[in-house]
Amino acid sequence: MTAQAVRPVPRPLSLLAELTYRCNLQCAYCYNPLDLGAYRDELALDEWLRVIGEAAQLGVLQIHFSGGEPTLRPDDLVAMIATARDNDLYTNLITQGTFLSDPLLDRLAGAGLDHVQISLQAADSAMGDAIAGAVVHARKYDALRRIVSRGKFALTINCVLHRANIDAVEDMIALAESVGAPRLELANAQMYGWAHLNRATVIPTRAQIERADAAVAAAQVRLRGTVDITYVRADYYDQYPKPCMNGWGTQFLTIVPNGRVLPCPAAAAIRSLHFENVKDRSLESIWFDSASFQAYRGTEWMSDPCRSCPRREIDFGGCRCQAMLFTGDAALTDPVCSLSPHRALVDAILDRDPAPGVTSAPRRI
Amino acid sequence: MQPECVPRLRPGVRLRAVGADNVLLVPEGVVKLSATAVAIISAIDGSRSVAGITALMADHFDTHGADTAEDVSELLDRFSDHGWIVVEQ
Secondary structure, rough: OOOOOOOOOOOEEEEEEEEOOOOOOOOOOOOOOHHHHOOOOOOOOHHHHHHHHHEEEEEEEEOEEEOOOOHHHHHHHHHHHHHHHOOOOEEEEEEEOOOHHHHHHHHHHHHHHOOOEOOOOOOOHHHHHHOOOOHHHHHHHHHHHHHHHHOOEEEEEEEEEEEOHHHHHHHHHHHHHHHHHOOEEEEEOOOHHHHHOOOOHHHOOOOOHHHHHHHHHHHHHHOOOOOOEEEOOOOOOOOOOOOOOOOOOEEEEOOOOOOEEEEOOOHHOOOOOOOOOOOOOHHHHHHHHHHHHOOOOOOOOOOOOOOOOOOOHHHHHOHHHHHHHHHHOOOOOOOOOOOOHHHHHHHHHOOOOOOOOOOOOOOOO | OOOOEEEOOOOOEEEEOOOOOEEEEOOEEEOOHHHHHHHHHOOOOOOOHHHHHHHHHHHHHHHHHHHHHHHHHHHHHHHHHOOOOEEEE
16 A cells, blocks of 8 residues: 555535426436435425535535426425525526426526526427427427526526437537527436436447537537537547546535435445435535545545556546446446456447337336 | 727626635636636626726736736637627627
């Protein structure tokens, strides 16, 4: 064991608050966990308001309200945004937009909401409805247009890219441009939860990814100063994994609907860890002292090839959840890495068409 | 950015003190700022022009002329590209 300088644990910058996993859409690429029923005992409003205060004390600067669909708890959401603003936090609502009535938008604005990130499944209405598993595209598009015309919030359109819609990425870019959205996030689906279950039908081919990479790069240049396009690449076709969460327990924390606190939104997949609940312990104590947050902090937990790798401080061993889902051991090198002895497990699901008869399992409502 | 342009911060873009520092809170990000950037951002009030901001900076940092104008214009262009400020012509 080599002597290493003990570095102080940094404070978190960002909290993802998942109010509920309930949702009226059934997207096959959803990263929510499969056992949605385990999260129906949702944190009550007074517990959330206490936790928001604790988060601000801990150093959090931004809070993202998500789910599931957070506007399914509209009164609680409005109260949480107001309390977050009272604590000087930056507030972001991540929504699919089907419940954004004008009265709700008024209340959100009154509470001081800073930013709305609204999802679209596709630019085309029929494609969007098919992916969402519900007739909702027109309602979502209408909400988007009403938000733009208010000009009250910062706005980002989010579109998750996957096998069924990635070839139409230029249509989505054209939609963002025509509607006057200042920001567009094009994020390749991450293989967790329902997306992992449906990976055969969700993961695009290499040719699809390469076409999208080129189309997005060209649009980023063409629309500079008009639409700011953030592109989240798929890492399965890459040589090295993504620096997931910028390191375990360094900047981000997620509180899931039942009050458990995770270092990453997908971490519930790691069954070997016990995640503490804000009902039992303070957020500060969970962040600094809990076994789950310490488990993969820093580099001491690593084994080879990560342990001796010059990239260990660049990608932090990649994603713990991806290691878990592919190899069954969250402490191994992310199998996306070309240096991982398990890379073949990733290659086995790439660049192949789903077996005949294989269809996506719709996320349960 | 032209001297007569008037920049303002976009909705959802806020300057905030964190301890002794200031950061810019933007959609899905926290931007660390230099002392110069903080001074320039603080001078944006929705009515002051780029020329006005430049004059204020020259006064504040006791610098002059062309270099200051270039620094101010460059930073505002960069922030505009990110969509953090908009400009009224």
